[in-house]
Amino acid sequence: MNKISTTEQVQRSLKKRYRAEKRFRMYGVTSIVIGLLALLLLFTEIISKGVGAFKQHYVSLEINFDADDLGLDADLFTFFDAVREDYGNKLHSELKIADQHATMAEALSEFEAQAQRDFGMTVIDALQAREQQLADANFTGIIRNSLRERFPSVKSRRDRRALYSLVSVGASFDLRDRVNADASLIGTTQKLWLLADDDLDTYVKSLNDSEPFIGRLKENQVEFISSWLEKNEIDARFNTIFFTSGDSSEPEQAGILGAVMGTFFTLLVTLILSFPVGVAAAIYLEEYATKNKFTDFIEVNINNLAAVPSVIFGLLGLAIFLNFFGMTRSVPLVGGMVLTLMTLPTIIISSRAAITSVPPSIREAALGMGASRMQTILHHVLPLAMPGMLTGAIIGMARALGETAPLLMIGMVAFIAEVPSSWNDAATVLPVQIYLWADSPERAFVERTSAAIMVLLAFLIMMNGLAIYLRKRLERRW
Amino acid sequence: MKRASILALTASLLCANAFAAKDSISIVGSSTVFPFSKVVAERYGKSTQFKTPTVESTGTGGGFKEFCKGTDIATPDITNASRRIKQSEFDQCKANGVTDIVEVLIGYDGIVLANSLEAKQVKLSRKQIFLALAEKVPATDGSEKLIDNPYQKWSDIDKSLPDVKIRVLGPPPSSGTRDAFVELAMEGGCSAFPWIKAMKKSDKDRFKEVCHIMREDGAFQEAGENDNLIVQKLAADPNALGIFGFSFLDQNSDKVQPSLIDGEEPTFETIADGSYPVSRPLYFYVKKAHVGVVPGIAEYLAEFTHERAWGDEGYLTDKGMIPLSEEKRETIGARVKNLEILTKL
Incomplete structure (x- = not known):
């Protein structure tokens, strides 16, 4: 063997x-x-697509601020520039609001005599005349004049239209703001950089590619652009508009500030509501509640809720907040409340885990020293459990940051051009903005979509980084 | 203490919120009208002292649902639609007290079939579209019987068509584009068979069943609401055809080309004069009870019906909307100015 x-x-x-x-x-x-490869692929894809959005092209034009072409009374504007110098810009911006005219009249009384002498009307009427003139002024007209002078050979209506469309419609609002800020421009000729249309922008950006993207540009438009390029009259600049303005249907004027502010207010409401409620619920369940069938039932429900698809919470929000309480559509307050419902289970579960991990010996010691239950919890358990609770809250917030589905139901998936200034203003959030831009036909939105994704990812990384930092910083070991 | 004050704060906010006057126009409705509506909203917001309206893309049906909820200030002021209001929606509105509605026809939109520029341009008739995409088609022997769609290749339908597998990407049933495509192209195609057309009178439900149901064996694929996605998929697969709105064709002319339908290529001109068969009207509806209550509605209507917006060379045409004829613009413009209400359909 x-x-x-x-x-x-x-x-x-x-x-x-x-x-x-x-x-x-x-x-x-x-x-x-x-x-890692998948992550790398995602990042290169997004960054290579989106990096273009941080540059925006401008066209240099000789703009003649002719008072007659614009229909402006230069004296009137100069007069109010002098008034503004005395009172500062703040007063001036308030002056625009019709309701405040009465109170402003008093403040402006010392200019009354001058206004009567120069313009034959009260200073408030003069101000209103100024605002009206500014609103009616034909800034598009002077841009077109300048374009015609630059390309004198363009004669037919059709070709001129093609030429005009190369400058963004936003350029006329830019000129309006310039004149509003400085009356001395009226009557002068200035060489200014004006915002280019998205078609031009996309084309010039693609010139280095093997095949430039012509898109909707016609042949003569391409010729105009090459003429500008030859004379260095097209310049790429950092796209500040992208970070300082709200949404727009014109890609070159579209920005993410509106969505970022909307996200901020929505998450603020979510944090204010969900953190205290979540922590209170966790403390009660861990420290006070006796173990019985009822608390078991609650526990099962909380765990279930954490796994419910988020769109359900949107439906709930629609039924309760909008239809029952009659709250306004599309506002961050309601959005934050819906997201609160969604993040609460996450926060409760993580807070409970944090409380359980506080060693019983600490509680016993505190109780042994004569502390009450409340004192034990507030002075000992809570500070020790805080890092875990904060981490949970931040991760819950990060999840809320990426949600669109629940917001769809309550009207936050909408075109909102104005940057919200409170949680009662109509607003949208970053992921919704990304979705809306991805759905837009204009080609220039493709790069803006990716750029907005980069911003969203940056926020997510920051929040998760904060969670890690807080955990490391506050954590205590026994 | 802290918690109590937060609760009190929230409660006070809620109350203040519920009774606050609305200071900007809210618009809901069709995703097709959405891009046009938002351009007008934006220009209006920039050139007047009013706040820029909020524009939501809820789909035509969803828009009417919200719009017809009542005349409460929190309900939408305007709803966009890529078809006319239905009798049932009109009745629903009336039942909820929304009796005075102003209807505004703003222009047209074309629905195109397109394929990648790498492939040859396709010429189709509506009859061929129906035969390629319907679940049940008339039997090949010419008898008046319906059979499961047997066509696998375009050339099976007609010898002149390319010898490739039928693969068409289109929007899901929740989309207005799909509704319009089914109504205009599919129904138009199945009406080419006299005996099916006769059914429209004798058995309307059966007619709809025959004409409206798309095949589900893979030849027609639902590609989601995102038209950009369909364009991207077409660029990747030269043998596929896609269904989407005209404005997407306009913006992606470097990637895709339109197919000729009944011999007509979709262009501004052919859609505006009605010779391109697959086009639909675009509307919006205004709640008259809110005019004067919510500030700026009249001014918004004025901006929308101004020549610089909806005219032949207006900025809406730059966004891909097909304008109305001049007479139509005049009569509708006058009606809008006087806020004439819709009395019956």
Whole structure:
């Protein structure tokens, strides 16, 4: 009989076991590599697509601020520039509001005599005349004049229209703001950089590609652009508009500030509501509630709610907040309340876990020293559990940051051009903005979509980073 | 203490919120009209002292649902639609007290079938579209019987068509584009068979069943509401055709080309004069009870019906809307100015 010793047997299988061990480790490494590759692919895709959005092209034009062409009374504007110098810009911006005219009349009384002498009307009427003139002024007209002078050979209506469309419609509002800020411009000719239309912008950006993107541009428009390019009259600048304005249907004027502010107000409401409620619920369930069928039932429900698809919460919000309480559509207050419902379970679960991890000895010591239950919780348990609770809250918030589905139902998936200034103003949020831009036909929105995704990812990374920092900073070990 | 004050704060906010006067126009409705509506809203917001209206894209049906909820100030002031209001919606509105509605026809939109520029341009008739996409089609032997769609390749339908598998990407049933496509192209195609057309009178439900149901064996694929996605998929697959709105064709002319339907290519001109068969009217509806209550509605209507917006060379045409004829613009413009209400359909 051929008997082998145990040692021999082990030795024989040893190689095989080592190989198995190695393979097992390789599986793990491969998984990580696949994950990293996917992440790398996602990032390169988004960044390569979106990086263009941080640049925007401008066209240089000689703009003649002719008072007659614009229909402006230069004296009137100069007069109010002088008034403004005395009172500062703040007063001036308030002056625009009709309701405040009465109170402003008093403040402006010292200019009354001058206004009567120069314009034959009261200073308030003069101000209103100024505002009216500014609103009616034909700034598009002077841009068109300048374009015609630049390309005198363009004669037919059709070609002129093609030429005009290369400058953004936003340029006339830009000129209006310039004149509003400085009356001395009236009557002068200035070389200004005006915002270019998105078609021009996309084309010039693609010039270095193997095949430039012509898109909707006609042949003569391409010629105009090359003429500008030859004379260096097209310039790429950092796209500040993208960070300082709200949504727009014209890509070159569209920005994410509206969505960022909307996100801020929505998350603020969510945090204010969900953190105290979540922590209070967790404390009660952990520290006070006795274990019985009822608390078990609550626990099961909380765990279930954490897994409910978010759109359900949107429907709930529609039924309760909008239809029953009659609250306004599209506002961050309602959005925040809906997201509160969604994040509450997450916060309760993580807070409970944080409270459980506080060693019982600490509670016993506090109670032994004569502290009441409340004192024990507030002075000892809560501070020790805080890092875990905060981490949970921030992760819940980060999840809320990425939600669109529940907001769809309450009207926050909408075109909102104005930047919200409170949680009662109509607003939208970053992921919704991304969705809306991805759905827009204009090509220039493609890069803006990716750029907005980059901003959203930056926020997510910041929030998760904060969670890690807080945990490391506040965590205590026993 | 802290918690109590937060609760009190929230409660006070809620109350203040519920009774606050609305200071900007709210618009809901069709996703097709959405891009046009938002341009007007934006220009109006920039050139007047009023706040820019909020424009939501809820789909035509969803828009009417919200719009017809009542005359409460919190309900939408205007709803966009890529078809006319239905009798049932009109009745629903009336039942909820929304009796005075102003209807505004603003222009047209074309629905195109398109494929990648790498492939040859396709010429189709509506009859061929119906035969390619319907679940049940008339039997090939010419008898008046319906059979499961047997066509796998375009060339099976007609020898002149390309010898490739039928693969058409289109929007899901929740989309207005799909509704319009089914009504205009599919119904138009199945009406080419006299005996099916006769059914329209004798058995309307059966007629709709035959004409409206798309095949589900993979030849027609629902590609989601996002038209940009369909364009991208077409660029990747030269053998596929896609269904989407004209404005997307206009913006992506470097990637896709339109197919000729009944010999007509979709262009501004052919859609405006009605010779391109698959086009639909675009509307919006205004709640008259809110005019004067919510500030700026009259001015918004004025901006929308101004020549610089909906005219032949207006900015809406730059966004891909097909303008109305001049006489129509005049009569509708006058009606809007006087806020003439819709009395019956």
